[in-house]
Each structure stands twice: as structure tokens, then as C-alpha cells.
Amino acid sequence: MLDKINTTKKNFDEDIKNVVDLSSLEDFRIKYLSRKGIVTQIIDSLKDVPKEDKPIIGRAINELKKYTFSIYEELKSKLENEKKSSENFIDLTLPGRVKEIGSKHIITQTLDEIKNIFKGLGFSVYEGPELESDYNNFEALNFPDDHPARDMQDTFFITEKFLLRTHTSPVQIRLMQSKKPPLRAIMPGKVFRNEAVSAKSFCLFHQVEGLYVDTDVTFAELKGTLVAFVKQFFGQDVQYRFRPSFFPFTEPSAEMDIWWEPKGKEGRWMEILGCGMVDPNVLSNVGIDPEKFVGYAFGMGIERTAMRKYGIDDIRILFDNDKRFLTQF
């Protein structure tokens, strides 16, 4: 009996090699697996096997059954698939059904990147109004009345006492008036300058301001924080330098330059942000004791930063909202 099983298996393996399509598979099935087929007959003959041989013979038959059926099924589904695909041709190269998703304006994307870096350094994010009082925009920030420092920021006035903010620094004043130190925050937003619209300047742009007030804030820490920022934003190998400058609300004041080599042009130092230690007058104006607390502040233009990063040389394209531009970012 065992011999017969083995021979059957051998013949089965031999014959299956000749099966090439579904009709020869059917002949093959009839020969082995149909009701009168060789394998079926062997299975049926188990009942005639002497009782003592049944465990061994039974197992052998069972294995033969499993083996032959699984080989058959495998081949069958393979042949069926071949047949199907040759009948129903699927052109997988047709363009897919595209679903367009939008994007944030490049200014927002740049701001997000800046925000993420500073949030990682423990900064909060505060916002404030765009239509501001002269007091918050200038006076509280130590801009004397009738001082040439006011010419640094050409202002759109609404009335004598109200204006479109020329920088995000009034948010500093609002924040320091409403909360006690330690304060560590960045303040992004839209600002306005009464400058003729050209490739280099627009009547409005976006800024992000930073402020840190505590008992042990130093110029060395301001430098360290900004260096960490420019490395993360522009790349670890960015070259930078600090230059003394003048802002009424900081003392000492500085500007930070990075070395910039636009494609195909000569490299040069480019100013990317202004910064400094919060002027004691500003702290006094908001009721913080300047002898006890020290602060630093910094601010940068987002458009300029974005334009530098993406190699855009006309600011106006940022506000045209041309779809061919928007979809690039």
C-alpha cells in the first residue's frame, strides 16, 4: 500500500509538469482528484486496510491528499490569474485621480520654521494688534518725540495718537505690562512702513520679535541664542557676525549679519536681524525694576529671511498671490 502511495505521488509530480493550461489541468484533475481519480481511490481504500496498519497507512494517505490538493489549487489559481489578465487588460500607466491639497504662504512657512526653533528654546508665542497707539509703538519704547530715530521707521498715521504699528515691538510692551518676569516669548505679526513700493520694499511686511526678561539675562546669552537660531535655520556652517547698531529700545544694540553668496553672484555680508539688551527706560516704562531685571530683545523681517532662503529678489511677488508662485512651496 505504501508503495502504491509513493508511486502515485511520483506519477502525480511527473504528470503535473505537462499541465500548461486550464483544460489540461482539468484532464489532470479527472485523472487524479475526481471521484474516480487515482488519489480518491487510494483515499477510499483506507477502509479496507487492516486495523493494525491504519495509523501508518492513514497518515501516509492523509499527507498524499493534502499534498496533491494543495499543489493542484496553487496551479489552478495561477492559471486562472494568467487567463484573467490576458482577457482584461489593465493600463496601470493611466494618470491617477489626483487630489490637490493646498499650502501655506511662503511667509507663513518661514515663520513656522522660525517659531518652531524658538519654541524648542522655551519661548512662548504672543500676538498683538496692528493698529496701535503712538505710546506703545514709540514712546514706551524710548523713542523721544521729534527725534530723528522716528525717521528710521516711516509711519502710517491714523490720527496723531494712533498708527499702523511699524514693528512688532509694541507687543513687548503689552506683554511686559500684563505679565511678570521671567518672560520669554516671540511675537510675530504684520507691520507697516510708509515706503514706496518697489522690488526691495513693500508698504507692509511681517516681523518676528523676541524678548527674554529675567534676573540673569546677558548679552553673551543673546548672542548664543541667536547663533543657535541662525545655525538651525540657515545651516550649521553659516558664517555670522555682530555689529553695533542703534535702536532706541535696546542698549547695547547690535545687528547680526550672515555671509551670503547668492547663486552666481559675489558673496557679501547681509543683515538679518537687529537685537540688543532691553533699554532700562523701557523696563521702567512698564514697571519692571531695571536694576533687578535684565532683558534682551531681537527682531527680524520674515519676508527678507524667506527671500534669502528661496532666492527671491522682488518682494512684490510675495503679495501678487499668483497661483504659479503659490504652488511652488
Added chain:
Amino acid sequence: MKISLNWLKDYIDLTGISVNEIIEKITFAGLEVEEVIDQRKNYENIVIGFVKESKKHPNANKLSLCKVSDGEKDYNVVCGAPNVATGQKVPFAKVGAVIPNGNFKIEKAKIRGEVSEGMICSEKELGISDNHDGIMVLDPSLKEGINFSDAMNLNDVIMEINITPNRSDALSHIGIARDLSAIFNRPLKLPEIKLNESKIKSEELAQVEIQDAKLCPRYVGKVVTNVTIKESPEWLKNKIKSIGLRPINNVVDVTNFILYEIGQPLHAFDLDKLSQKKIVVKTANENEKFITLDSKERILKSIDLMICDAERPVAIAGVMGGENSEVTNETKNILIESAYFNPSSIRKTAKRLALSTDASYRFERGTDINITIWAARRAAQLIQETAGGEIAASEIDAYPNKISEKKTFVRFNRITKILGYEIDKKLVENILSNLGFEILSKDNEMLELKIPSYRNDVEREIDIIEEIARIYGYNNIPEVNKISITLEEKVDNSFFVDKVRNTLNALGFYEIITNSMLPEQIAKQFGKPISVMNPQSSEMSHIRPSLIPGILQSISNNLKVNERDLMFFEIGKIFNLKNEKINSFNDFDETEFLIAAITGKQSRTVWYEKEREYDFYDMSGFVKTFLSKLLPNSEFNFSVNTNDGSYEYSVKIIHEQEEIGIIGKIKNNFLTQFDINQSVFAVEINLDKIKRIQSSHKGFEELLKFPKVYRDFAFVLDEKIEADLVIKLIKQFGSKLLHNVNLFDIFQSESLGKGKKSLAFQLEYYDKTRTLTEEEVEKDFRNLIKVIETKFDAQLRGA
């Protein structure tokens, strides 16, 4: 401001320091060098040449063939100038030189068969004058081979320095030299003044009376008589020209020279033109007319400070002199004015008259009240040197209220506290004394200092710390590489709006940013706009009261470049007046708004679908998804708007009885104004309002374990009945088991009857705790059919 390096060298010894180092160091001290013109670079490879031999070119009549020596080698040069001759010293441009006028490079060439290894230049080619009649013939004593620029003193370096508004002390060559003195620790040399004065005193020849001592704290006058007005000597003309000014005459050039030397603006009056030889300093009469030096008539206000004689004004103080007292070629006797004016007063006048002069620029930033005498004496010295005459003895010094000296202190530990870095005490002292601060006393803790009168920007300890830091060099203060993070409450005001942006992006909208300023005629159609007092143009006279104009403008821009299918959004502030006048923050609203708009085709024909225009339901669908993602636990209703404002038709978005936004089709009238010829659907949402909606976290909801049961029905009813009304009614009358009603078909045809439509709904039933029975669903379903039939006079079409 233009600064000449050669001129600087009159006041400080800079030998051994390269130009690049000077530029870098003064930039690092806060005097930013924005541009550098190096004259020597203009004349590179141009040397003094000696014409050893000049003969006719064998092949050309008008050309000469020369042998030019630079002292080391002889060169063959073909020259076209008629005046070239043997034995001349000439400017010789060697191979490699770039000719300044025309910017072309000299190369070895063959001219009519003869080799030429350079060029002999004309004055025009060297950019010295317009003379192009022939080559420039130089002083025969010049040694051949030396650089042309050195030989001709054209070796200056002109720096354009950006002086910040606080540094009025640096608006002169001596001012810059003083910073260099501190940077390089070298002494500052002031020019010596030795006057040969006559016996008559200035106050015998002229008088000064200050009537407004607040606006004019000090007025110094000095007289020089019998001068001869003429052209200035070369050295003075060169100095004036080097900083980009035009020489006028000796007296005017001297006053300009001193302004750029020490920063004190001077004015020279023709003394004989002053009535009673008297100066009166007082404010103008309201609307008084006055003709300034530039022959323009100015109308004055009573706050403007004037310099007058006994009868009439002769100058606008600190801004510009008058035609009536101008120094002319006939002038014999001169009164030099060296004054100190109130900065704010000068600024107001100069600003109002839109007349910014070198003088007003300095006065409004604050000049040195104590340099006035020195400057007057210096002027007298140079006028005598260049114009002859006699200097009247002493000065008229009208100085009613002497301004006291300013003092301050600096603590060493405060320097360290602010900078986070300790600077050597000795170095601190050195820096400060080189800058002109007098150390009144010192101990281990601090320095007491006298502030020099030219430092109007220094008053406090922190100002002194800045001086120390900038001269020490910001880049020499090491930055920390470790910070600590304080654990106060962290806030992110922009968190919600960022989520709004992300959600809209996912729905396919691109963010735009538009101008917040609009023309009045547009702005007024969209709200109660706030006007700008000093707009740039009438195109930007008002602040936007709505985001609609901005987005329409952007759509319009895109249609012009044939981008027609658009999904845009903008988030920004809008401004509306609440009261006529703005006196406080309560008189207007500043509100953060969102606008999103769609226009064009939702889809263009592609292989799998037909094209379709965007419509209202695209927009309302977007809004529904948007709100459900943004505020998942809040309920919003849309209700048809009867007061449409900017919209053809619209619905209000309501949350708990409050209107938070509007969805609609923009009126055609607005579209035409922006040249838009396709429908635009928009949503406006008040972000300040939806930010306030408390989205409570209701937590995880158990997933449904029992099957849902669906039932469909369709009704024929009057076409004017709003679908939402039917849905609301179904929800109202349905049992607790009914959870959702979905409108899945709308159908209109003649067969239904005129004015009729068919609405088909699918009802979703389930219970969270058990499987529903057929009977209970059927009962509710039947009941709803009856309700709809009776309430809307509807007929059941199928169920």
C-alpha cells in the same frame, strides 16, 4: 556720510594699518561702512612713463610709434595723440590696466603691423577732466615707474559710512577719527589754531541778541573784515570734492570744510547787509515769507526759529541762510555764525519745510555746544588763510544759561552682569578716555566720569557699557553655548489659527497674503473703513474693513495669467470704525478674520470624469468639513440669510445663536469691479469669535457593537420647501433610535407636476445597547411618513 581716508589722517596716525582693517574695525565699532571707493584701485597698472623716443608709424600717417620706459623696461607703444613727443613724462597704462573712463582693459595688440604694449592716456581717459585733445603731459620732475595715483595724489579711499541717528558726534572726520583713536589706541590730533587778530573786537563790529534762549541756547559770532572772495585754493577744493561737494568760493568752502571736519555747521553773513550790524535770534511771525539761498520762497510758522537783523529775517536758524544776506563776490566783511540750536525745534522746521541740509541734519541730531568757539576761530583762521583780511579780536558769545557738565558712573560688576563677560578694568579706562570721557574718580568697584559735550547720546551707566562693548568688539565677547529654560507658563497665541491653516490646506486651499490698504472707493463698499492720515497714494488710503477686496484682487491677478481654477484663503485683521473719531481703542474694531474663496472649475474633463463648475454647495461642504475638523464637538447651523450684503445669496453660520460667519456667492457688481468674469463663492469667518468657542474634550466614544438599520423614502413636494426644513422636521419627530438623516437625491421633472420636486432621504437607525427589532424601526418610519405628508402636503413617492 562720505569720509575721506586721507582727510582722516590729518587727525590720527594710521600708518601700518591696512584699509581693510580700518573698514572692518570701524564697522565693528558701530560705524557701518556701506561702500568703499578706492581711487588707487582705479589706477592700477597706470604708472609715470618716460617717452624715450617718438617717431612716425611706418604704416599710418596719424599714428606715432613710441618707446616708453617705466624705469625698468622699455615698451613699444602706438599712440594716436598729436602732442606726443620725445622726452615727455606721461601717464602710461601698462598691459593689464583698466582705463577708468570706459572701463576697458589694456592688452598687447598689433596696430597696423606694429606691436603696442600699453597706452598713453588723456585726462578724459583717466577720468580727471573732459580734456581729450591729446595725451596728458606731466611734470618732468616726476620719477618714471611710480604709480600715477601716488604721483597725482589720487590715492584716497572714500568710505560711505552709515551713521545711526544717535551718533551725532560721528558726523565729521574728527568724530570718526575719535572712534579710530579708541579702536587702535592711538592719540587724536586736533588742528592747532593760532590767530593773528586785529585790535578791534568782534563785538565792536556786530551785536548778537538772543530772544528765545530755549530754542537757541548759544550763539557765537566772529567778524573777519576786508576779505577777498574768490576760488578756494587747490587743497581746499580737493577736500571739498573728495566728499562729493561742489566748491563754491573760499568762504563758503571754509564753512563746509569745518562742518565736515568737526561737525559744527557754520554760516557766513555779509556783515554789511545786516541792518545795524545786528543779529537777533527769535521765532518767526506766523505765515511770514522768506527767500532762502536756493531762491525759493518759504512760508514760516511762529514756531520756526529765525536769525534776523535789526529789521528782517536773514536766515532760517540751523536750516538755510537767506538770499538777502548771502556772501557774494563783492562781500568785504563777514560775520561767522557758530551756534547751538535746540534739536527738536530744528527738526520740526526742517521737516515741515521738507528742507534737509547738512546743517539741519546735524543740528537736529544735536551738536556740541562747547565746540562753537573753537569752530568760529577755526573758520576765521582758514578764511584769513584763503581770503586774506583781518580777524577781529575775540568772539561775541551769547550764551545766556550755561549748560552744566554731564556726569555719570559705571560699575565694573554691572558691565559683567549685562555682557555676561568680564572686561579688564584697565582696558575699560583706556577705551573711555580715548573716547573723550574724563575719569573723575575711580576705585575697585566703579568709575566716575565726565561726559564730553559732543556725546549727546550718553547719559547713563548703560550708555557707557555700550561704549565699552562696541569698542571692545561684540565679536570678541564669547557667546554662551548653553541656556536654561525657565518653566513659567508657555503660551502659543497662534496655535488655533495654525490649525485653521492646516485644515484648509488639507481641503485644497492655498494661503494668500494681500495688501491691508485699499482705495477709499473700494473700501467703503465693504464696511466702515479707517482712513490713513498720510497715505502713500490714493490707491492705499484706507485700511481694509473686509478681506473680500483682497481675495478678489488676487483672483483677478490670476485670471490675467490664465489661472482660472482657484481655491484661496487669507487670514488677517480687518478694521472698522465704531465711532466717527478715533480717540481710544474703543472707537474701532480690529478683528481677525478668515476668508476662503473658490472660483472656476471644480474639475476639468479628464478620462474619469466630466468637468464641473464650482458652486455654492462645494463651498458649504468645505465649511462643514472644516468646522467639524476644527471644532469637532461644537454644533454649527447654516441659516438662510435675508440681508446679503456683499453676496448674491448666502447663509449664516450660527453657533449657539451667535453668527460667526457667512457663506455665499459674491455679488456680480463686485466681480465686475475687479474684472472677474466667473462666479466666486466665499466664506468669511470671524476667528476671534470661533477662538472663544470652548471645544470640550468629550473623550473617546465606545464603538458601535450593534448593526445599523437603514430606511429610504422619497416625497414629492412643493419646490420652494427647503430641504433643511424637512430634515429638521424628520429629526424632530423621529424617535431616539434615529441618528442620521441623509438627503441622497433631488429630482425635478414634468412628470412630478409643475412647481414640484422629489426629495429622497436615507434614515439611519441604531441603538448603542442592543440590536433593533424590525417592528420598532418600521413604526417610527411609518410615523415619519405621515408627519411629512401632512406638514408639507407631500406625497410619498417610494419607500
